Every structure is written in C-alpha cells, then in structure tokens.
Amino acid sequence: xxxxxxxxxxxxxxxxxxxxxxxxLYNITVPLAVQAEYQKDGTVFGVVKHPDGVQHALQVDxxxxxPVHPQANLEKLVSMFPxxxxxxxxxxxxxxxxxxxxxxxxxxxxxxxxxxxxYMVANGWFPENEEI
Amino acid sequence: MIGKAIYALIIDTDNGVxxxxxxxxxxxTAPQGAEYPCVTYEPSPPQPSDTKHGPSTLDVQxxxxxxxxxxxxxxxxxxxxxxxxxxxxxxxxxTVPIQSVQFQNQSYEHYPEIELYAIVQQYQFxxxxxxxxxxxxxxxxxxxxxRLANVTINDPIDRQTLAYDEAxxxxxxxxxxxxxxxxxxxxxxxxxxxxxxxxxxAQGDRISVEPYQTAYGPLRFVGIAxxxxxxxxxxxxxxxxxxxxxDTSNFPVGTLLxxxxxxxxxxxxxxxxxxxxxxxxSPLVCAIVTRQQQNTGRIFVRMWSPGYRNxxxxxxxxxxxxxxxxxxxxxxxxxxDWRTPPQTSKTILEGATETVxxxxxxxxxxxxxxxxxxxxxxxxxxxxxxxxxxxxxxQADIDSGSWTxxxxxxxxxxxxxxxxxFEDQLKTSPGGDTPVSIKTTWEDVTxxxxxLDTYSGAAAAYSLRLxxxxxxxxxxxxxxxSDNAEQDIGFDANGDLDTTALATFCxxxxxxxxxxxxQANSNDATQTVTGDQPKIYDSTNGVIEDGIAGNEKPAIYFxxxxxVKNSMSLVNQPITISHVVAIQSYGAVNYMFDSDPTNTxxxxxxxxxxxxxxxxxxxxxxxxxxAPLSQVVLTGVFDGSGSELFVDNTSILSASVGSNxxxxxxxxxxxxxxxxxxxxxxxxxxxxxxxxxxxNRTGIETNINDYYNIYTP
Numbered sequence: 001x002x003x004x005x006x007x008x009x010x011x012x013x014x015x016x017x018x019x020x021x022x023x024x025l026y027n028i029t030v031p032l033a034v035q036a037e038y039q040k041d042g043t044v045f046g047v048v049k050h051p052d053g054v055q056h057a058l059q060v061d062x063x064x065x066x067p068v069h070p071q072a073n074l075e076k077l078v079s080m081f082p083x084x085x086x087x088x089x090x091x092x093x094x095x096x097x098x099x100x101x102x103x104x105x106x107x108x109x110x111x112x113x114x115x116x117x118x119y120m121v122a123n124g125w126f127p128e129n130e131e132i
Numbered sequence: 133m134i135g136k137a138i139y140a141l142i143i144d145t146d147n148g149v150x151x152x153x154x155x156x157x158x159x160x161t162a163p164q165g166a167e168y169p170c171v172t173y174e175p176s177p178p179q180p181s182d183t184k185h186g187p188s189t190l191d192v193q194x195x196x197x198x199x200x201x202x203x204x205x206x207x208x209x210x211x212x213x214x215x216x217x218x219x220x221x222x223x224x225x226x227t228v229p230i231q232s233v234q235f236q237n238q239s240y241e242h243y244p245e246i247e248l249y250a251i252v253q254q255y256q257f258x259x260x261x262x263x264x265x266x267x268x269x270x271x272x273x274x275x276x277x278x279r280l281a282n283v284t285i286n287d288p289i290d291r292q293t294l295a296y297d298e299a300x301x302x303x304x305x306x307x308x309x310x311x312x313x314x315x316x317x318x319x320x321x322x323x324x325x326x327x328x329x330x331x332x333x334a335q336g337d338r339i340s341v342e343p344y345q346t347a348y349g350p351l352r353f354v355g356i357a358x359x360x361x362x363x364x365x366x367x368x369x370x371x372x373x374x375x376x377x378x379d380t381s382n383f384p385v386g387t388l389l390x391x392x393x394x395x396x397x398x399x400x401x402x403x404x405x406x407x408x409x410x411x412x413x414s415p416l417v418c419a420i421v422t423r424q425q426q427n428t429g430r431i432f433v434r435m436w437s438p439g440y441r442n443x444x445x446x447x448x449x450x451x452x453x454x455x456x457x458x459x460x461x462x463x464x465x466x467x468x469d470w471r472t473p474p475q476t477s478k479t480i481l482e483g484a485t486e487t488v489x490x491x492x493x494x495x496x497x498x499x500x501x502x503x504x505x506x507x508x509x510x511x512x513x514x515x516x517x518x519x520x521x522x523x524x525x526x527q528a529d530i531d532s533g534s535w536t537x538x539x540x541x542x543x544x545x546x547x548x549x550x551x552x553x554f555e556d557q558l559k560t561s562p563g564g565d566t567p568v569s570i571k572t573t574w575e576d577v578t579x580x581x582x583x584l585d586t587y588s589g590a591a592a593a594y595s596l597r598l599x600x601x602x603x604x605x606x607x608x609x610x611x612x613x614s615d616n617a618e619q620d621i622g623f624d625a626n627g628d629l630d631t632t633a634l635a636t637f638c639x640x641x642x643x644x645x646x647x648x649x650x651q652a653n654s655n656d657a658t659q660t661v662t663g664d665q666p667k668i669y670d671s672t673n674g675v676i677e678d679g680i681a682g683n684e685k686p687a688i689y690f691x692x693x694x695x696v697k698n699s700m701s702l703v704n705q706p707i708t709i710s711h712v713v714a715i716q717s718y719g720a721v722n723y724m725f726d727s728d729p730t731n732t733x734x735x736x737x738x739x740x741x742x743x744x745x746x747x748x749x750x751x752x753x754x755x756x757x758x759a760p761l762s763q764v765v766l767t768g769v770f771d772g773s774g775s776e777l778f779v780d781n782t783s784i785l786s787a788s789v790g791s792n793x794x795x796x797x798x799x800x801x802x803x804x805x806x807x808x809x810x811x812x813x814x815x816x817x818x819x820x821x822x823x824x825x826x827x828n829r830t831g832i833e834t835n836i837n838d839y840y841n842i843y844t845p
C-alpha cells in the first residue's frame with residue numbers, strides 16, 4: 001500500500017486537490033465528452049483523510065495501468081501541479097499523449113514522495129492495529 | 133471375285149509393290165507390248181472342303197502369281213515383297229473377305245531370247261463360302277431370317293425387333309422396337325388390346341394383372357395389353373413401343389394418354405384413355421397417339437414418361453390448394469404429405485400504390501397446427517422453462533437446425549406470457565439478424581433451489597452463484613479497464629456466473645468488480661474508485677477462478693487494498709457470517725471483512741500477525757489454528773460469550789468477542805481500505821441470527837461445500 005500526501009497549493013486545499021487529481025486521472029481514460037452517466041463521478045485512487053481533518057492523501061498503486069483515450073485533455077491535470085516548470089508540464093503531457101496506456105508511477109513527479117503504510121500509521125493517519 | 137482382291141493388293145502403293153508395278157497387274161497374261169516389270173495372276177476354281185459335321189463354310193482357291201522383269205534382281209525383290217504381303221494375309225480387300233492366304237512354292241524361268249526373267253509363286257486363298265457356291269448349288273445370298281425354322285416374322289416394318297415367344301418357342305416380330313413383359317390375366321374376363329393393366333400378384337414367373345383401377349394405386353400400373361388376353365390365361369403387356377389395331381378415332385395424333393380413372397368391373401374397348409388436360413387426376417402419362425383411325429389406330433407406349441405437362445399436385449403425397457406467390461411446401465407429419473399452409477399475409481401488397489422494392493414475410497398457420505400449448509403447471513419440485521429461439525434459415529429443422537436463443541422467459545411463465553413475448557419478438561429484429569424462423573420451447577425441469585431458498589432470512593448475501601430462485605438481478609457489475617465501460621453480469625441457466633457474457637465484455641482487457649449485488653436485500657457492495665476495485669477478469673488468463681482441479685468456480689481477486697463496501701444499517705447480534713475465501717499470500721495482517729469505519733458497530737474476521745484466525749465484535753479472540761493458503765468455508769457466529777468460529781464446518785475457536793453489531797460492511801479489507809486479504813473471495817452471507825443454535829449452520833456450510841467442493845464432509 002502506497003500513499004501520496006497531497007499538500008495544499010494556493011487556494012486548493014489538500015482535499016480538493018487530492019480529489020481533483022484522482023478525478024483527472026480517471027478522465028485520461030474516459031474524457032468528459034464521452035463519459036456515460038455512471039462515469040461522471042469516476043475516480044482512480046481513494047482519498048485518505050488524516051484524523052486532523054485537514055491533511056489528505058491519495059492511496060495509490062504505482063503499478064496501476066491507466067489507458068489513454070485519444071481525446072484525453074491533460075490541461076486540468078497538470079494544473080494540479082503548479083510547482084512544475086513549463087518544460088516539465090510539456091514533457092508530462094507529451095509522454096501521456098504518446099502512450100496507449102501507462103503505469104501511474106511513470107508520471108509521479110520526481111519531487112513527490114511515496115509513503116508506505118507504516119509511515120502513515122506512525123504519523124497518525126491510521127490507528128494502530130490493536131484489534132489484530 | 134478373288135481377282136479384284138489380288139489386283140487391289142498388288143497395285144496398292146502402301147504395300148511396297150505398287151510403286152514399282154504401278155497398274156501393270158494383269159489377269160492370266162500380260163497384254164501385248166506391256167512394259168516391265170509387271171505381274172500376272174491366275175486363280176484356279178475354288179475347292180470346297182468338308183468337316184466332320186458337314187460342308188465347311190470356307191473354300192480354298194489356288195492362285196498363281198508371276199512376276200516379270202528385265203532384271204533378275206528386280207524380279208526377286210518384287211517376289212519377296214509379294215510373298216511378305218500375301219502370306220498369312222487376312223482381311224477384306226475391295227469388298228472381298230479373305231479368311232487367310234498361304235504361300236505354297238516358288239519357281240524361276242528365263243527367256244534369254246527376249247532377256248526376260250519370270251518368278252512363279254503359288255498361293256492358296258481361303259474364302260468364305262457365301263462368296264462361292266454352296267455344295268447344294270443354291271446361293272447363300274437368298275437365305276433370310278424368316279426361312280429359319282424357329283423364326284416367324286409377319287410384315288416387318290422399319291426398326292423391327294424380334295421377341296422370343298415362350299408359348300410357341302419361336303422368335304416373332306413384336307411391334308416397332310417394343311418391349312413386352314409376360315403377364316397372367318387374373319380376371320375371368322378377356323382383356324382387350326389397349327387396356328391399361330395393374331399388377332395384383334404373381335403367377336409363376338408372370339405378373340398377375342387385372343384391368344387398371346385407380347384404387348390399386350399408380351405404382352401398380354405395369355403396362356398396356358398389346359393383345360387380347362383371355363381370362364385366367366397368359367398374355368403380354370407392352371411397356372414400351374407401338375401397339376396397332378386400336379380405335380383411336382377420338383384422339384388426334386399427339387394426344388397424350390393415361391388410364392381413365394374409375395374403370396373397374398366394366399370392360400371397355402380402346403377408349404379407356406382421355407386427354408391429359410382433362411379433369412382426370414391420374415398421375416401416369418403412359419402413351420401417345422401415333423395414328424388416328426377407327427380400326428388401325430396406333431399408340432406408342434412409354435410407361436415411365438418424363439414429367440412433361442405434369443404438375444406437383446398430381447403427386448400422391450402433395451396437396452396444394454390455392455397456391456400463391458412465394459408459397460412454400462411444408463411436410464405435414466399428421467397427414468404424411470407436403471402441403472402449402474394458408475396464406476395469412478396476402479393482403480400486404482393488395483392496394484399498394486408504391487413500387488415495391490423488397491417484400492419479405494414469414495408465413496404462419498392459423499390452424500393451431502404449430503401452436504400446441506403445454507401445461508402451465510410444473511410437476512412437483514419442478515418449474516416450467518419457456519424459451520424463444522430464432523434461426524436465419526427458412527423453415528429451419530425444428531429439432532436439429534441451427535437455432536439461437538433469443539429469450540428465456542421467467543421461470544413458470546405461462547403460455548399466454550409466451551405468446552405475448554413471441555409476438556413482441558416478431559416486431560423486433562434480434563441481434564441484427566433476420567429471424568426467418570422462430571420457435572418456442574417448453575421444459576418441465578427440476579426447479580432451482582438456492583441456498584437462500586432453504587436458509588432464508590439473510591441480511592445480505594453476495595455470491596458469484598445464484599443463491600435465491602426469486603432473485604432476478606445480476607451477480608456483479610463489471611468495469612473493464614480499457615475504457616472504463618461497465619456492464620452487469622448475471623447468471624446462466626444453471627445459476628452459475630455468466631462467464632460467457634463476462635468474457636465477451638472484457639475480451640482483451642482486465643475486468644474489475646464495481647458492484648457486488650446483494651441477492652438478499654438491497655445492500656449492494658460497491659467500489660467506485662477504480663484503483664480499489666477487485667479483479668474478476670484477467671486480460672491474459674480470462675475469468676479468475678478458484679477451487680480444486682475440475683471444480684474451479686469464478687472468484688474475485690483482492691490484492692490487499694481492493695475492496696467493496698456497503699452501507700447496510702445496523703444488524704445487532706446474534707450474527708452469523710459465512711464466507712468463502714482463499715488466502716494466496718500473507719500480509720502483516722489480513723482482514724477478510726470488516727465493518728463500520730467509526731468503530732462503533734464493528735465486527736470482523738481476519739488473520740493475526742501470527743497468521744492465526746482472529747475475530748472481533750468489540751473484543752478480539754485469536755485461534756490457535758493457522759489460516760491456510762487455500763480455499764475455506766469460514767463461518768463466524770457472533771453471539772456475545774457464545775461466539776464461535778468455524779473453518780470447513782469445524783469449530784476452531786469459541787470465545788466471548790463482544791456484543792458489537794454490524795453496519796457498513798467492507799469485503800476484502802479493513803474498514804479503512806487497508807490490510808486486506810491477498811487472495812480470492814467467492815461468497816459472503818450475513819444472517820442476523822445465530823444459525824448454529826438454530827441448527828442451520830452445518831446445512832449452510834454443506835450447501836456451500838456441495839457447490840465449491842472445498843472440504844471432505
């Protein structure tokens with residue numbers, strides 16, 4: 001189990017940003033223009049909420065395969081990462097557009113830290129497993 | 133006559149002498165002034181010969197051939213060539229048949245005064261006697277067939293044939309190229325010439341016949357009397373050829389004739405025949421009139437005529453009434469014949485003003501012939517299953533044709549339901565195909581009995597098999613990875629997961645469970661986050677399965693974080709949960725299922741860090757038995773101090789685990805989506821009761837085991 005703690009950026013809270021990222025990842029496979037009704041709320045990764053009520057993290061699987069739709073629009077996704085340089089944004093979009101599918105881990109920014117479950121437990125994201 | 137044969141042979145340039153001799157070949161002597169070389173020949177009178185049985189048919193005719201030349205060597209060359217040509221010759225030359233030629237001897241002569249050489253050769257020619265003279269002195273050329281003792285021919289005509297007459301022991305003329313068969317008149321009355329005959333039996337080597345009657349059937353029609361056959365006597369029936377001396381005055385030449393129907397006891401002279409174009413229904417054209425005359429009329433008999441001017445409906449097993457455009461023949465097993473069903477859609481084109489480009493219709497019967505309603509009441513313990521099928525083949529074989537299932541009606545659907553569904557299907561084209569043929573089937577089969585039919589009252593029930601005969605929903609909703617499209621997957625006719633539909637939907641990509649439908653209530657277990665959806669179909673290996681070899685069943689794979697969850701309301705203790713799981717690898721801890729993220733109404737079963745079983749309802753209890761890496765039936769009975777955990781129908785832990793109730797069930801992980809089972813799950817049923825003390829637990833587990841074959845009872 002791997003997690004990405006999503007930091008707030010500008011006006012985007014951690015929760016908003018986490019939910020938008022997982023939503024935009026879904027839209028890569030099925031762009032809004034071609035989505036069926038049951039796909040309107042689709043997301044790829046779950047969002048974990050810290051007991052403090054402020055911090056949110058994405059529960060991700062770097063090996064998760066994301067198919068790329070020919071009409072995929074990546075503008076909103078890359079806008080979720082304002083700290084990326086223009087070059088990095090172009091590179092990211094170019095990579096995705098040239099793939100039929102890709103593992104999520106391939107687009108994780110180098111500045112992003114992946115956390116394991118033990119780290120999350122140790123930092124209060126999850127309670128100790130005293131039951132088991 | 134032998135002379136012209138010898139002459140023809142010698143002057144024939146193909147025989148090697150003609151080129152040298154030319155036409156200088158003379159009978160007896162060469163003419164005065166003839167040039168050399170030349171040849172003369174002189175036949176002697178034929179000599180008859182005898183054999184042990186009388187005069188031979190061959191005569192012997194000695195012949196002398198003389199070759200003249202100014203050069204001896206030339207004479208020798210010619211003599212040698214002639215001998216090679218004549219000796220043992222056999223064949224017909226210049227219309228003269230030569231049976232054989234034998235060389236006898238050769239001598240030489242020289243005439244020095246005129247410088248001439250001569251070689252004299254003697255041959256014997258054997259010739260057929262009819263080219264000579266018989267020893268009686270009468271020419272054989274005057275003989276003919278009718279002079280032979282056992283041949284009687286009267287007024288032969290062109291193409292006359294001879295037939296052997298058994299009664300007289302003679303060969304007689306029997307009509308113009310006619311064929312007759314010996315028959316016996318089985319009736320007491322005479323049969324007159326021209327009378328059609330029916331076979332009624334056999335008399336020795338002869339067919340017993342009587343005057344033709346329709347009642348005997350057309351296949352017994354054997355021929356036409358070519359002569360008067362006295363009652364109870366032998367005679368002949370003509371099956372091919374001419375019959376003369378009939379009264380054909382009523383029938384112009386060319387009239388096609390067939391037996392007149394209804395002629396029974398009364399005997400008629402010729403006149404039994406009428407026009408083929410008449411109303412007579414006899415199928416047998418048997419003769420044609422070749423001379424129209426009252427006394428010397430003739431007919432030509434041809435028993436098995438081609439079907440010229442005949443029609444389908446003259447055949448015995450064909451019934452056609454009011455045929456219409458596009459009518460088809462259909463076999464009717466009741467009447468054992470082929471017939472055209474009545475037209476029911478004829479009016480479609482009537483009154484149309486448009487130009488019709490395509491006209492397609494299926495013909496149905498309005499006689500109930502193919503509508504045999506079966507019972508709506510199943511036998512005891514059974515159910516009625518009605519199905520609708522279609523075929524793209526016209527009038528497809530109802531038993532062995534290629535049929536595609538179009539619709540299976542709900543169990544115990546009535547005949548009236550079927551008719552409604554059938555007519556609805558006629559209004560739509562199934563699957564893009566044209567349903568040229570449609571049929572429905574009826575079955576009285578053993579009724580499906582699911583686990584929940586026997587052990588009812590579940591609060592929630594999830595399975596990849598049908599658990600309740602009254603449940604009409606699907607098993608799961610599947611998302612395929614390639615485009616995130618979703619589809620419900622139900623059950624097949626046996627109550628198993630419809631893996632065919634699943635494979636079709638997910639072909640070439642992975643499939644994941646978005647919803648595991650609750651077959652007991654409406655507590656569907658859902659996962660909308662695609663990354664957290666458990667897997668049901670693998671793009672490479674197909675449907676995920678678990679179970680012993682030969683009894684593999686579809687399974688859902690959970691990878692430790694994937695899970696589905698419901699929002700079921702609080703279920704208080706006692707609670708019984710039966711679960712079919714197969715752990716494939718151990719994590720630090722593994723939750724089979726969990727509940728209520730607020731930890732208020734929480735029960736779970738999992739494995740501890742020791743890999744032993746543990747269950748919880750406010751207080752944890754851990755077994756001393758390890759969780760195996762194999763498929764098990766796991767049953768937890770949560771009932772306060774009387775709680776108990778069973779694996780494969782064996783109690784492994786009795787303890788007080790608290791009194792928590794259960795809500796918001798998580799299947800596959802802990803209630804925060806972590807620490808889940810790494811392995812397969814196939815079924816999970818929640819009862820709001822203690823099924824152990826109720827005496828049902830063993831029955832429930834046995835039902836599960838009967839299907840999955842997990843443990844030995």
